[in-house]
Amino acid sequence: MQERHPLKGEAITKELLRPLNQTPMIFWVAVIILGGILTAFAFAVGWMFYWGLGTTGLNTPIFWGFMITNFVFWIGISHAGVMISAILRLTQAEWRRPVTRAAEVMTIFSLLTAMLFPFLHTGRPWRTVYWVFPYDFDRGIWPDPRGPLVWDPAAVFTYLTGSTLFLYTTLIPDMALLRDRSTGWRKTLYTILALGWRGNERQWKLQLVAGILLSALILPVFVSVHSIVSWDFAVSLIPVWHASIFAPYFVIGAVHSGVSAVITLMALMRWLFGFHNYLREEHFDSIGRLLVVVATGWMWFFVLDIIFAMFTRDPRELVVMEQRIFEWPYAMLLAFVFVFAYIIPVPVWMFQRFRRNIKIMFWTSLMVNVGMWAERYWLILPGLERKFEFTFMWSWYRPSIVELTLVFGSFALVTFLLLLFSKIFPPVAVWEEMEGVNFAQDIQVGKRTVHATIREE
Amino acid sequence: MSSHGHIVPRVWSLSPREIAADGTRRIGELGSLYRLGIIVAAVLAVVGIVSLIAGPLLQGYSDRAVWTYVTAVFFFLMSTVAAAPCLSVGLRLARGHWRRPVNRVAEIWAAALIVPAILFFVLQGTHPSSMDRSSLWMGWPGAPWLWSSIMMISLVACGYAFLYISARPDFAILRDQVDPNPKGFFARMAGDWRGTIKQWAVHDRGLSYIGVFYLMLFVGTMTVISSDFIIGMVPGYHSSIFPVYWVVTSFQAGIALTIVTSAILRKFGGAEKYLELDQFWGLSKMLLAFGLLWFYFWWSEFIITWYSRMPYEVNFLRFFFFDTYLWLFVIVIGFCFLAPLLGLMWNFVRRSYNGPTVVAVLVLLGIMADRIRLASIGSTVEDIYAPYFLEVPSTHYPGVFDVLLTVGFIGAAVGIVLVAMRFIAVPSIWEVTSGLWLRKMRKFKKAEVIVIGKPE
Numbered sequence A: 001m002q003e004r005h006p007l008k009g010e011a012i013t014k015e016l017l018r019p020l021n022q023t024p025m026i027f028w029v030a031v032i033i034l035g036g037i038l039t040a041f042a043f044a045v046g047w048m049f050y051w052g053l054g055t056t057g058l059n060t061p062i063f064w065g066f067m068i069t070n071f072v073f074w075i076g077i078s079h080a081g082v083m084i085s086a087i088l089r090l091t092q093a094e095w096r097r098p099v100t101r102a103a104e105v106m107t108i109f110s111l112l113t114a115m116l117f118p119f120l121h122t123g124r125p126w127r128t129v130y131w132v133f134p135y136d137f138d139r140g141i142w143p144d145p146r147g148p149l150v151w152d153p154a155a156v157f158t159y160l161t162g163s164t165l166f167l168y169t170t171l172i173p174d175m176a177l178l179r180d181r182s183t184g185w186r187k188t189l190y191t192i193l194a195l196g197w198r199g200n201e202r203q204w205k206l207q208l209v210a211g212i213l214l215s216a217l218i219l220p221v222f223v224s225v226h227s228i229v230s231w232d233f234a235v236s237l238i239p240v241w242h243a244s245i246f247a248p249y250f251v252i253g254a255v256h257s258g259v260s261a262v263i264t265l266m267a268l269m270r271w272l273f274g275f276h277n278y279l280r281e282e283h284f285d286s287i288g289r290l291l292v293v294v295a296t297g298w299m300w301f302f303v304l305d306i307i308f309a310m311f312t313r314d315p316r317e318l319v320v321m322e323q324r325i326f327e328w329p330y331a332m333l334l335a336f337v338f339v340f341a342y343i344i345p346v347p348v349w350m351f352q353r354f355r356r357n358i359k360i361m362f363w364t365s366l367m368v369n370v371g372m373w374a375e376r377y378w379l380i381l382p383g384l385e386r387k388f389e390f391t392f393m394w395s396w397y398r399p400s401i402v403e404l405t406l407v408f409g410s411f412a413l414v415t416f417l418l419l420l421f422s423k424i425f426p427p428v429a430v431w432e433e434m435e436g437v438n439f440a441q442d443i444q445v446g447k448r449t450v451h452a453t454i455r456e457e
Numbered sequence B: 001m002s003s004h005g006h007i008v009p010r011v012w013s014l015s016p017r018e019i020a021a022d023g024t025r026r027i028g029e030l031g032s033l034y035r036l037g038i039i040v041a042a043v044l045a046v047v048g049i050v051s052l053i054a055g056p057l058l059q060g061y062s063d064r065a066v067w068t069y070v071t072a073v074f075f076f077l078m079s080t081v082a083a084a085p086c087l088s089v090g091l092r093l094a095r096g097h098w099r100r101p102v103n104r105v106a107e108i109w110a111a112a113l114i115v116p117a118i119l120f121f122v123l124q125g126t127h128p129s130s131m132d133r134s135s136l137w138m139g140w141p142g143a144p145w146l147w148s149s150i151m152m153i154s155l156v157a158c159g160y161a162f163l164y165i166s167a168r169p170d171f172a173i174l175r176d177q178v179d180p181n182p183k184g185f186f187a188r189m190a191g192d193w194r195g196t197i198k199q200w201a202v203h204d205r206g207l208s209y210i211g212v213f214y215l216m217l218f219v220g221t222m223t224v225i226s227s228d229f230i231i232g233m234v235p236g237y238h239s240s241i242f243p244v245y246w247v248v249t250s251f252q253a254g255i256a257l258t259i260v261t262s263a264i265l266r267k268f269g270g271a272e273k274y275l276e277l278d279q280f281w282g283l284s285k286m287l288l289a290f291g292l293l294w295f296y297f298w299w300s301e302f303i304i305t306w307y308s309r310m311p312y313e314v315n316f317l318r319f320f321f322f323d324t325y326l327w328l329f330v331i332v333i334g335f336c337f338l339a340p341l342l343g344l345m346w347n348f349v350r351r352s353y354n355g356p357t358v359v360a361v362l363v364l365l366g367i368m369a370d371r372i373r374l375a376s377i378g379s380t381v382e383d384i385y386a387p388y389f390l391e392v393p394s395t396h397y398p399g400v401f402d403v404l405l406t407v408g409f410i411g412a413a414v415g416i417v418l419v420a421m422r423f424i425a426v427p428s429i430w431e432v433t434s435g436l437w438l439r440k441m442r443k444f445k446k447a448e449v450i451v452i453g454k455p456e
Helices: A007-023 A025-051 A065-078 A079-090 A098-121 A125-132 A148-179 A183-193 A199-233 A248-275 A281-311 A315-327 A330-343 A346-347 A358-384 A401-424 A430-439 B016-028 B032-059 B064-080 B083-096 B097-124 B145-177 B185-190 B197-229 B242-268 B277-308 B311-322 B327-345 B354-380 B400-419 B428-436
Strands: A442-445 A448-456 B439-446 B447-453
Touching: A007 A248, A007 A401, A007 B064, A007 B428, A025 A401, A065 A079, A065 A098, A065 A248, A065 A358, A065 A401, A079 A098, A079 A125, A079 A148, A079 A199, A079 A248, A079 B242, A098 A125, A098 A148, A098 A248, A098 B145, A148 A199, A148 B327, A183 B032, A199 A248, A199 B277, A199 B428, A248 A281, A248 A358, A248 A401, A248 B064, A248 B277, A281 A315, A281 A330, A281 B197, A315 A330, A315 A358, A330 A346, A330 A358, A346 A401, A358 B400, A430 A442, A430 A448, A442 B447, A448 B439, B016 B145, B016 B428, B032 B064, B032 B400, B064 B197, B064 B242, B064 B354, B064 B400, B083 B097, B083 B145, B083 B197, B083 B242, B097 B145, B097 B242, B097 B277, B097 B400, B145 B185, B145 B197, B145 B428, B197 B242, B197 B400, B242 B277, B242 B354, B277 B311, B277 B327, B277 B354, B311 B327, B311 B354, B327 B354, B428 B439
Parallel strands: none
Antiparallel strands: A442 A448, A448 B447, B439 B447
16 A cells, blocks of 8 residues: 655655755765775775786686676666666556666666676776777777677667666756755756756656656667676577576566665665655565566576576586586575575565565565575586586686675675765655655545555656 | 546446446347357367367377477467466556456456367377476476376466456356346356455455466466477477567467457447557557567577577577578568567557557467467477487478368367356456546646556
8 A cells, every 4th residue: 555755845855855965974984984895996906907817716717707797796786777767667656756766876886887897807908998999990900799798888888878868867857956955066066967957847848758768768778788798608608608598587687686786775775864754665565576576587587597408418518507506616506596586585575564674675685686696606607617528628716805805895886886976966856756745646435545646647 | 538648438437337237238138249259169169179080180199290280279379368367467466557447358268278278188198208308307207298287287277266256246246136046157156245345355365366376377387388399399409598488479469369359349349438548558568568578589599599500509590480480480570579569669559449459460360370380390300309400390381170170279269258258247347346436537737637546
């Protein structure tokens, strides 16, 4: 059942803009801790650039390890924004309103973080320009457009551009609101970003149309990004990677982890900014329902991927599957994936009283992402070890302290950027909340008063 | 009458009493067209049964190619008749208000589940053992016959239970208004239903649970069918996306079938007050989305196979798409992807009666072509125990009996649904009525707007 918050009009605006004006002590504590981790991250990057990729656990033939796992993971998290914002906007789900901004912002920051990792992974990032972009026309040296490593940047940059436009379109009315309520450098910034917004009928109509169009246009990009990332693996002939299900399997896994991350973020925002009136139990309830469906779909794909790898009866596939299912550490990781990403959270989310418990939702959503990170690692690594017949070089991967620092640093980076964003822009869309309040109605059904809403066009 | 962009449905001007009276009238009155439909369907059913006996059954079990069109019609009915109730489940879970008249149109097809079930058990006798070849069952005792039979029986039983639970409140209305005889059909079916708060709570929860169970069973059964009848029959073919493609395209066919049924009910079934633009608009958006998904799942498989250029994978491409069944595949991609994309991308087409109906008919034809293609692929590989797929078979063409049994069994399914409509109100009386309570017209600033209650 829909719930209502008690505030109206100006009170909502004031409450939602509070993070921009007040800074609780915990904010500074978080900034200091994250700053420390980011310093270590920067040091690890510098160390790796100076000494080379030998400082990582990568070797021949295991050329992809923690960094690529992390890249795939953050690309997955970036799917939260479109899933929550675009799809729920198109389907006119009323409960989307307080959630969309955080999801969209997380999309952009996680995409930026994801993009960092292939660059770092090259060891010499300044040379990547030669591999991706055409250069030196006289000598006729061109990157191979048939290679998925060239498709990747195209897809990711398109998604980043689309997501940024999408976020910006929804930010404009709030920028105007802030422009009219701020002074100094903030006023200058918001004036520029508000693009002369006055909130007249024509502007609202354009904003609405732009939002819907971008929602529809970004959907194919959303699907293509993780599909193309999956094809980095699947178009190769490495056992267990060469699977046709990889594209939708990666996409649904991304939605699973991304939407779970939105729950984590919502709970943190509720505690940090005191948004109890906006990020209500009903929102956790609705996302929990959505996640039950998404997680079950993901589990179906996961099981199909395992079954059809064994279906072939190809000795190379079988030996890698045996390694993945029965050998240390992959057997433990598999159990980890099952338990953390499905067996614990989904049965919990089946019950409304748990879906409405913020602490439980926070911890289960966190568990999903731990499980999903492990799943990416479990998918990528075993095939590369080449522990099958007639290979003359096989190896073992153990991540170095540099890689561990990079992975933890990436989490710190995204969190730091989100905190920074919340100090400059409203983390919940004020205009969307106000629109929701204006659309809220009550109707009488028999003796009962039922919350209702005006149907959007 | 229109309001801020929406056409206000005519059903809103009706009272619950009028909706109940309309539903009972539809059950009671048998038009001449309805009778003609029943007769044609019965004749087709007989033709189908005779063709099955005269064709494949008499030609023997040994040649699997003989069973191609029995398999094809089984596939087609599973993809349409069995998939349509899933639409009803999905719409209920999504809680869209426009769904109310559509739900029964989709779930009434569960009545015809017996037809694919019969074909399935006929085909079970022709199914080779799963030992010594790639199979989903990996040497389980009794596989594939025992386990897939259990799944099929469960699906059919669950489908009928779903339809019954959904229709029970309507049976009670009909018991009270059409046939008050305590030993009559409606009284027996309605049981002790009085519409108490507790009964409604149990009904709503039961409908959700059994619906979700049906959906999961459908996905599981279709995964098994796709593996047993197609993937496991082509040596070396191990496409993990194929069961997903199979299920998603079945959902697409289920939506198309619901649109076509709605259009027929509007034209001939007196349901024009219930199945209005809102319903066609909503369904056509879903059909467009599933058309795009069709392409995505097909492309995801194609690019992996095409890119690898392994010799046996090139043979799959030649067999599936390019050489052997090229023209069928062209029909499939044209009708299942291009027609929804090029037709339904325009809002004025989506928001009409004829546009979605024409596209839905094309999609059904496309799915039929796809199932014939896949049944032919699964039935015509000679050595299913070979380790790799090295020889591409030639095209399998249908005979007269193949065509007759295909038309006949589709006619039988339609006939069963027509008979079911004699006893079950389509659209649902209780679901449309309950929607009335939750919708109001209100003044909002200068506009007249639609307000929708959200009790859940």
